[in-house]
Amino acid sequence: MTDIVKILTRKNSLRKQCQDLSITDIEKIIVDLSDILKEKEAFELERVEADREKNAKIDMIRKTMQEAGIGFDDIKDLVATSPKKKVEAKYRITDANGDTHEWSGRGRTPLAFQEYFDTQGVTKDACLIK
Known part of the structure; x- marks a missing residue:
């Protein structure tokens, strides 16, 4: 308020x-x-x-x-729908809690990734999914 x-x-x-x-x-x-x-x-x-x-x-x-x-x-088949295609993840990290996070690389950097980059001193290229 x-x-x-x-x-x-x-x-x-x-x-x-x-x-x-x-x-x-x-x-x-x-x-x-x-x-x-x-x-x-x-x-x-x-x-x-x-x-x-x-x-x-x-x-x-x-x-x-x-x-x-x-x-x-x-x-229902006549109704034009265009479902959004989910973009495949391009980057993957495992945070300090052991949780896995994935990111397509599009848009703003997710908080988990930004924290990981800051604490680990790495760039997103080091997190590329091979």
């Missing part, structure tokens, strides 16, 4: 922070918070309505499929 949230959600903390503010400043804060609340409520109503519409469409599709005697198994 951020400091501002802690202050805003604790009445005594909020009171303390507002001691040096003028009434005009406090009124402005209240107006701003009220505006933010209204925006958030409107966004939430839009999200709920969009979910309701989507679920209604899904129900209509289910009903149409049921009436046509079509099940999900009949159409």
Whole structure:
């Protein structure tokens, strides 16, 4: 929880922070918070309505499929899916606990590998899977 949230959600903390503010400043804060609340409520109503519409469409599709005697198994092969190919591990280490870690070499260096490199004084090339 951020400091501002802690202050805003604790009445005594909020009171303390507002001691040096003028009434005009406090009124402005209240107006701003009220505006933010209204925006958030409107966004939430839009999200709920969009979910309701989507679920209604899904129900209509289910009903149409049921009436046509079509099940999900009949159409699942038509749905285009492209499963991600898992990249083979290129590097392997065994840490101090005896746990084996593998890494493809892509992306950020995993913490276990970085610690291993730092403590063992080796590079990733020394960990290549042969």
